[in-house]
Amino acid sequence: MVTSRSAAAARPGAASLRRRGPVLERAILEATLDQLGSVGWNGLTMEGVAVGAQTGKAAVYRRWPSKQDLVADALRAGLPTLDEASDLGSVREDLYEVCRRLRDVMYSKPGLALRAVLHECDAESAARFHSLIVTGVVEPSARLFRAVLRRGIARGEVRADADDDLVVDVIPAMMMYRSKVCVSEWVDREIADLVDRIMVPLLRP
């Protein structure tokens, strides 16, 4: 009987017997992101993911009945979270920090994969992945920007009527637009310019 780790890894069936529950699930989700990065949505197969995760196809299908379900879960699980915005003492510093976090989500492996998938898949899957962008990126980043604005208003740094849906969208809109149109990757200096040349004048009391 083969017992060494590397031999088990070379025999998918044996490996799948050893990893269970969350460990195996994480391996499958990671293999899914890898596949998306290398062969895209159209090239991705449940079989390819199983091979990548060194498990059997049945282990994948048991958890995810379709490719759409699997990819949605892989993207959701992989996206960096956008929870609380740290209070750095000024609206300028706080915005800069939230922008950098949003940029890191946009250019993370799952963030890039999510945008690529949207351009490749059929309309039904696109609607599902679009809602993933909304719940995983758009809504959490809007909450962060709103928290920063409210702290700024409380400090007297920001005009009171800037707590506004449209104002909250300016940074994500600019980041999406310039990454598409100017192929900007939002290096730190560009983020600082966005804060200083757009947000500071827009928010001043």
Place this chain on the structure above:
Amino acid sequence: MVTSRSAAAARPGAASLRRRGPVLERAILEATLDQLGSVGWNGLTMEGVAVGAQTGKAAVYRRWPSKQDLVADALRAGLPTLDEASDLGSVREDLYEVCRRLRDVMYSKPGLALRAVLHECDAESAARFHSLIVTGVVEPSARLFRAVLRRGIARGEVRADADDDLVVDVIPAMMMYRSKVCVSEWVDREIADLVDRIMVPLLRP
């Protein structure tokens, strides 16, 4: 011999003998936009376009060697032009007017087709259609916004340092972002809000 117009129209070969040069070209380009609207990039064929334009396939291929060339020309020819920005006496009115024109381009038949095509075609075609958005929509609208800002600075309505690449991008960025994320169609009231709640505070001296 059949000579009436309607009978000629019913016989594509005969019709193509009668229309020449620009008239036939316009019919082919219009049929291309119709096909894009009904069957999309993947469904569009040179043959389908020829049938729609009531001409022969050879008449299409003689002018456009590939589907990509044909679609690019149809989109370019169909997009409403964004030339001079009228001077309505205030930056607020001028911006409102340019926004409405940009909205009308985005939601024109070729504008909608252009965005739809980008999601359907291969990478090489996408690069070409993307450059069409840049030269046909992004650059002309940036020129209009810049002209409006400069007039506002000359009038003393707008701070002098607002003649800035980033500032020029705010409106197109917001229009693209909210049309994607919130499925906004930018009715006139929303455009007025964008001008009053974002641009006016951003630009004031």
